[in-house]
Amino acid sequence: MAAEPTAIAAGGRLEAAPTSRPLARRAKPTLADPAPRWRRAVDALLPWLLPATLLVLWTVGAAQGWISPQVLPSPQFVGETLRDLATSGDLWLHVSASLQRVLVGFAAGALLGLLLGAAMGLSRRFEAYVxxxxxxxxxxxxxxxxxxVLLLVGIGEPLKYILIAKAAMVPVALNTLQGFRQTPTALREVGQACGYSRRQQVLEIVLPHAIPTLFTGLRLGFTKAWLSLVVVELVASSEGLGYLIVYGRQLFQLDLVMAAVIVVGAIGYAIDRLLDAVERAAHRRRPGAAR
Known part of the structure; x- marks a missing residue:
């Protein structure tokens, strides 16, 4: 029969005496469970399953002659065209022109969107008017x-900046308005009880809770700006990725068109992933977020 625990004096404190029944110890893991690793690997590969399938179908279709090479050139031919563009320097010329336009237009549109959304979020009367x-x-x-806009500023670079800025401004302004309005009422009341000024309430209460939503708006704004850039360059441009697509279509060089489309998609995807990482970091730093 196991002995009952008794209290003994130890350094002026009462402690329970050890019982005769040994305590069960947790077994130390010797090897990591391979299942989570396989799940993470599968989750990482799943997004690439559809692009890989399309690439295989494209390759097989071009090799078997399912579609005319004049309509859909082979991946090898498109890759050679892309390599020639890169080695000749033409690719960087068009990429740099497009990036300059989208960054300038996005910066202007995002700034206007932040100011407009903040003004509507802080003033009900201004929101009702605008x-x-x-x-x-x-x-x-x-x-x-x-x-x-073409009648106002002509066909030059200001036309592209204005249209890209307009596309970026819309989601930024709407998300800024939503972010400024989602602050809990209780926190606003606490700020008023503590004697916070209007400026302190905005900077220390409203803005920290709105930052994740602001980043979401910036990410959507850049997506809209990038799409608008290609559309604008398709219509009125003499350089850029959109112009490269139009130029290839006019010459009926579908390999050039496909190469430009691949570059547009790759750059847009890379920048979207970067903004997504920034957005997730902002969500983690949000007040009250789980750590």
Missing amino acids: LPTFNALVQIPVLGWLPF
Whole structure:
């Protein structure tokens, strides 16, 4: 029969005497469970399954002659065209022109969107005056604004900057408005009880809770800006990735068109992943987020 635990004096403190029943010890893991590693590997490979399948179908279709090479050139031919563009320097010329346009237009549109969204988020009266008209104007696509802006500024670079900025401004402004309005009312009341000024409430209470939503708006804004860049360069440009697509179509060089499309998709995807990482970091730093 196991002995009952008794209290003994040890250094002025009462401690339970050890019982005769040995305590069960947890077995130390010797080898890591391979199942989570396999799951992580499968999860990492799943997004590439569809692109790999399309590439295989493209390769087999080109080799078997399912589609005419004049309509859909082989991946090898497109790869050679892409390599020639890179070695000649033409690829960097068009990429740098497109990146300059999208960065300038996105910066201008994001700044306007942040200011407009913050103004609507901080003033109900300003929102009542501006938001209905804003919602009506944003329904007009980029190409719908092209003739009007073309009459105002001509066919030069300002045309592209304005249209890209307009595309980026819309999601940034709407997400900024949402971010400024999602602060818990209890925190606002605590700030008022502590004597916070209007500026302190915005900087120390409203803005920290709005930052993740702001990053979401910036990410969506850049996506819209990148799509609008290609559309604008398709219509009015003498350099850039969009112009490269139009140039290849006019010469009926589908390998050049496919190479430019691949570059557009790769750059857009890379920048989107970068913004996604920044957005996830902002969510982790949000007040009250699980750590």
